[in-house]
Amino acid sequence: MRRCLIHLVFITLFLIAAAPGAAENEAETVIMKINDPVVQVDGMPYEMQVAPSVSDSTTMVPLRFILEVYGAEVGWDAEAREISVRHNDVEIRLEPGVAEAIVNGEVLAITGAPVIENNITLVPLRFLAEKLNYQVDYLPDTKEIIIKQLPPPNRPPVAExxxxxxxxxxxxxxxxxxxxxxxxxxxxxxxxxxxxxxxxxxxxxxxxxxxxxxxxxxxxxxxxxxxxxxxxxxxDRLTYNLHYPIPGEPLGNITNFNVLDLDQVNPDVSIDNLKVMISNSPETVLEDGILFSDFFSGETRLYYHHINGSGENKKIIPLLINQSDAPVSLLIKRAGIAGPGEVMAVGRSAAYRYLDFNEAGAKYIELQPGQIYKLNEEINSLVQPGATVDGIFDVDALGELLFQVIVTGEHSTMEDYRHLTILNKDDVHIRGTFPAANRSLSIQLDGTEPVRLVVADGNYDEFLTGHDNQSNLPGNDSQQSKNLGNCGVTYKITIQARERMGVIFSPRGGVFSGAGKWESDGGKAFYLPNKGIMQPQTEFALIGVIEPGQEKVLEFIPPAGSFLPVNLIFLPF
CATH class of the missing domain: 2.60.40.10 (Immunoglobulins)
Incomplete structure (x- = not known):
């Protein structure tokens, strides 16, 4: 008899004191006070049968009233003696007198067990706020408790x-x-x-x-x-990629031919007088100093590639300095900047960004007498130990400017550069000013057998010869320098074919990761390869396909961090 009476009491306490509006119109704000049964629901007063109270430093509030104000579902399982709460993706089960709750199947301890007062269940407010995403604020001056339902937490997407x-x-x-x-x-x-x-x-x-x-x-x-x-x-892989070409797509190992057995094409070659200034020696920087220094005017390509080998953070900065007594106008026509990062990834990214540069991004500046301008001002100059930076710039100066690449400490200022001295070359990598930095090749393919074009081997495709001038520093004599690998040289290769022709990239000198661009295909650059890196001699990548009678122009620049030479293979199919 007593058990039946208890069940009846619990059924009754869930039937009375329901919140105004229940779940039909969810409230935005509830304001209540301790020991005051009058509550404000979106500015409208309502009287609860039981006021909020404090028990053992825990604020207890009427469960059903609060939940139904915010659109939650509340139920009572008489047989199991459980209170159930459902709201959004949260399911809670409580038992009066038990300081535990089951939240989405997980048993959790709670501070303050649910209690019954005047047939109304009260639960800890902090527990509701944490599990049902309420915002609770207490105003000491008015002793008001303000409760707001926060938006549900953002759920992650579902992959399928x-x-x-x-x-x-x-x-x-x-x-x-x-x-x-x-x-x-x-x-x-x-x-x-x-x-x-x-x-x-x-x-x-x-x-x-x-x-x-x-x-x-x-x-x-x-x-x-x-x-x-x-x-x-x-x-097979080669046939598939020739019929469904994607520039840069890896082809794995090709056994259809031996590259070095293929005949070489003899392109028509033309060069221009554009200078390229290269700062790549010492490639691994161990101390503060000047890595490169030379004067230029007119159209020039500026190129730097260095690794911080000092064991501490450094700034590696390419500078333009106006040492004349008149302003010098400068147009930055094209640029590719990358790093700090891993050496091959940085070289690949700089080449890609240079080839993919939009002429709308060209920048005009005017350097006043004595002004120092950072070429890489748009990126972080701070280079962590072991990291690499790389930059390629095509500029046009209407007057003489000094191009310097410097390395300084993390906290050095631009004025500190005046006290730096020139660093010695490492006798392996490139430093100097080289003429003829643009190379145009024209190829007419009339045969039906695969042939190859050799790029940057120093024999069939000669390396540039220049001088390491360092002309701003007294006592430094100009030294002859050879551009091994033709770094900073752009190749524009015009190709015409009588047969349908696959153009395949083959690194020969070492691991390779770079970029190219078909000017006739909307001028969009692509990575070579478009994922990963290529091993020399055993791995290939597709550059593209030329249809019979079609003329296409490929632009390529040797990337820093990769090895030259490379071969372009022309495969009729």
């Missing part, structure tokens, strides 16, 4: 995709149906695939994983599916 086919032959294009979504309706702004390829060229099972990020910066959990590739061969 399907293969059009789960089982495919080698060399067949794989179609992916991306079904990712965000439960909050945020835009998915980035997708990160692992193991995804356009096609696969060996039998086996391949795991493909997708992660997505929403506009709030939240990443999904990884979603993985397995694709089965059979023994059937529809196309």
């Amino acid at each position: 995709f399907e293969f059009e086919k789960d089982v495919v032959p080698q060399g067949e294009t794989i179609y992916f149906n991306d079904k990712s979504y965000d439960p909050d309706g945020d835009i998915i702004v980035e997708s990160k695939w692992t193991g995804r390829e356009r096609a696969y060229f060996a039998s086996g099972e391949y795991q493909v994983t997708l992660e997505v990020m929403d506009s709030q910066g939240n990443w999904s959990e990884p979603f993985t599916k397995t694709l089965t590739v059979t023994d059937e061969v529809k196309m």
Whole structure:
């Protein structure tokens, strides 16, 4: 009899004292006071049957009233003696007199067990605020407690995709149906695939994983599916990429021909008188000083590439200095800046940004007498130990300027450069001023057999010869210098072909990671290769395809950090 009476009491306490408006119109703000049964709900007064109270330093509030004001669902399980709460993605189970709660299946201790007062359940306010995303403010002057329901926490997106086919032959294009979504309706702004390829060229099972990020910066959990590739061969890797070309796409190892056995093409070559000033020696910087110094005027290419080997933070800064008594106008026509970072990645990025430079980004400045201008003012000059910086600039000066590259301590000022001395070369890398920095090649391909073009080997394609002048420092004699690898030289290669022709990139001198650009394909640069790096002699990348009778112009600049020479292979198909 007593058990039945207890059940009836609990049923009653959940039927009375419901909040005004219940869940139909959720409130924005609730204001209450300790020991005062009158509560303000969005400015309207209501009287609760039980006032908020303080027990053992814990503020206790009427459960049903607060929850239903904010649209939560409250229930009572008489048999289990449990109070249940559901709001958004949160489910809570409580038991009167027990200082524990089950929140989304997890048992948690709470400060202050739920209590019954006048048949009304009271629970700790702090517990509700933490678990149901309430903002609680206390105003000491008025002793008011202000409760607001905060927006629900942003949920991460959900990654999901399907293969059009789960089982495919080698060399067949794989179609992916991306079904990712965000439960909050945020835009998915980035997708990160692992193991995804356009096609696969060996039998086996391949795991493909997708992660997505929403506009709030939240990443999904990884979603993985397995694709089965059979023994059937529809196309090999080379054939597939020639028919579905993407510039920079890795081709792996090609066994169709031996590169060094291919005939070499003899292009028509023209050069201009553009100078390139190169600061790359000492490549690894160990102390403060001047890395490069020379005067220039007119159209010039300025190039620097250095590694901080000092063991402490350094500033590596390319400077333009007007030492004349009149203003000098300067146009920065083209630029590619990268770093600080890993040596090959920095060289690759600088080459890509230089080739992809939009002429709308050209900058005009006027240097006043004595003015010092930082060429890389838009990026952080601070270089951590072991990190590399790289920059390429095409400039046009209407007067004489001094180009200097300096290295100073982290806390040095620009005025400190006046006390720096020239650093010795490392006798391996390049420092100097070189003429003929633009090289144009024209190739007519009429044959039906693969041929090759050699770039930057010092024999068929000669290295530039110049001088390390350091002309601003008395007592430093000009020394002859050779530009091994033709760093800072742009190659514009015009190609015409009678047959449909694949253009393939082959590094010969060492590991390679750079960039190129087809001027006739909208002028968009691409990475070479477009992922990873290439090993010499055994790995290749596709540059593009030339249709019969078509003329295309390829622009290429040797990237710092990679090895030359390279070969361009022209493969009829």
